Amino acid sequence: MDFAFTAEDEVFRTEARAWLSEHADPVLDRRSWERALGKAGWIGIGWPEGGYGNRSATLTQQVVWAEEYARSGAPARSGHIGEKLLAPTLLAHGTSDQKARFLPPIAAGDELWCQGYSEPGAGSDLAGVRTAAVRDGAGYRISGQKIWTSLAHEADWCFVLARTEPGSRRHHGLTFLLVPMDQPGRIEVRPIRQLTGTSDFNEVFFDGARARVEHVVGGEGGGWKVAMSLLGFERGVSTLAQQIGFAQELGRVVRAAVKTGAVADPLVRERLVRQWAELRTMRWNALRTLGGCQDAGASSVAKLLWGGWHQRLGELAMQVRGAAAGVGPVDWSPTAPYELDSLQQLFLFSRADTIYGGSDQVQRTIIAERVLGLPREPKGVF
Incomplete structure (x- = not known):
């Protein structure tokens, strides 16, 4: 196979390298950096053009951007979970309203996401999820615990895999929900101190947290298919x-x-x-x-x-x-x-x-x- 980059790719590389050299500032806080990337259109360059605020790029140009970013010493990303995991999932499984609501804020760096998958008894074996979501009028009430949730202490939203069918087992009866994190008294985030002394991972406790019906991705009971699709994008x-x-x-x-x-x-x-x-x-x-x-x-x-x-x-x-x-x-x-x-x-x-x-x-x-x-x-x- 030919792994060489084209002349167009190298022009793209020059542009990316120049922008990063001028704008990458290690003292910027992570949210400000996300907004700087979004303003320049660098978030979501792999998405199709759809008016979300992102610039378009070929697959090889996405590789170029990823490589130049890593080489530049730019600040660590806090928006990658929304950009690299949730956004492709919404493009594949989301409704037009969901795409219109969530993709532009991700592309702008205005809304940050975390992933509500792993639990104390369901880590690598994701089908063991026990967090429950009960239908309540126009939404769901979510109760349970997630663990090893990266950047939950900074996130505005969390995509949560929860069990919506009582008594269901394994990959049956699971639903993929988009949940706002700003719910005092209903969502508690506890940082986990690691061997390195940092605390980017967290425990997240849901105590009747709310999610709206229109924020279900892939339909009720379709969570396993959506969750597996997301892991493929990872x-x-x-x-x-x-x-x-x-x-x-x-x-x-x-x-x-x-x-x-x-x-x-x-x-x-x-x-x-x-x-x-x-x-x-x-x-x-x-x-x-x-x-x-x-x-x-x-x-x-x-x-x-x-x-x-x-x-x-x-x-x-x-x-x-x-x-x-x-x-x-x-x-x-x-x-x-x-x-x-x-x-x-x-x-x-x-x-x-x-x-x-x-x-x-x-x-x-x-x-x-x-x-x-x-x-x-x-x-x-x-």
Whole structure:
């Protein structure tokens, strides 16, 4: 396959790089940055033209934008959940009224979203959702708990997978609801402090929270189909931007190995080369998938590859630092406050890579059952 970019793509790259160079400001708060992106039309460039305030771009130009964004050092996105997950889902399953109501504010950076999927007893096994939504006049009353909800403390809206059919099991009786977060007394958000000291994940408690009937996507009882469609969008162009970030992290690990002298160890050099080669392979595989090769289980294979790769990189980051990795940052001194440096944060955060977004066990089960045709795994047997 030909993975080269066209002349038009390179013109687009020059424009994107110039805009990011002029406007990317690391001190901007995340909501202000989203609005700056929206004003320039950079949010939703992969959507079809429909008067939503976004500029149009080909698939390869979307890849260019994702790569340039990752390289620019621009602020971390807080609107990606609405742009990359909900918006494509609405374009595929939403009504014309839902698209007209929700897509323009996402494109403008005015409304931020979070994802109400995982629960204490339903993480990778999403069909175990217990959060209930009961029809009440012109809407629904939602009760239950979600967990590991990214950016819930900043979000204006949450798309919630809830059980609307009492007594239903597994993927039956689920509904996809759009729920406003500004409901004091009905929605409580509790940040979860992570090993890294940050709190981007949250617990969300719904106590009679309201959702309107017209904000059901895919019809009552059609939530499983919509939810699975959304997860398919989660592993699209953004994976290539993720790989740019991985490459930058690998570069920091290499520089640390040179600084500490660990690079003189042939086993360390072999691991560094292997990490580089595997990252290149993941890039070609991602481009192949975007180019139309959608083999059954391809997204599960991709998740297994990058999850394990990133976790091994975190371990290697500690190895090249030696004993100092457990003490403090490279430039740490007894008079400075103790803070994790980027390599320590990489190691701690990457411990979760093989769990979130679908654990390795679940991905292997999907491949075994849906690709290889092996017998289904018994449920409830430990």
